[in-house]
Amino acid sequence: MSEIRQGLGYTEEHEWAAVTGESSVRIGITDHAQHQLGDIVFVELPQAGDKVEAGQPLGTIESVKTVSDLYAPVSGTVVKINEQLGSSPELVNTEPYDGGWMIEIEIDGSASQKVSTLLDAAAYEKLMD
Template identity: 55%
Template structure:
């Protein structure tokens, strides 16, 4: 069974969003997503300063099974990327909500979080998919 953390926002593309200070958020892929992908061997992330839009592909995750796009669940400017994933992409498998985070965004507006699911909604969304 996939771990779903309360207090986070979730997208239908299986990304999570954690609210940080002010209008900043941290983004990664969910436990469910990393479990479906299998052993992750490479992560391509956006660059700091990139302007991204909700629903756009912002990078990719390569596993032994497949390559999958990372879709931004929010709109804004990328303010940080997790460079640890360059040398240790397996952190996405071992700690998807912690050390396996992918990038941080300064939101264009608080409304960026409006279309995302809470933990209970995401749990219901993924129940039929496991």
């Protein structure tokens, strides 16, 4: 069974969003997604300053099995990328909610309000059934 953490917002495309500040959100892929992909070998992410749009691709993730698009759960401007993924993409497999996070974005408005519009842990778990 995949780990689903409380307090995060989830998408049907298996991304998660965590509030990290009043208007900042950290984004990654779920434990379920990393299990489905298999061993991650490369992650292509936007650069700081790039804008991402909710529901639109923001980069790609490559495993030994496939290449998949990563989708933005919310809209905003990239303020930080996880530089460690460049040399250690396997962090997405071992720590999808911690060391394997992908980007942080600054949004217009309240981060907690935006994240609350996503699936909560219970709704995401039902999606997995």
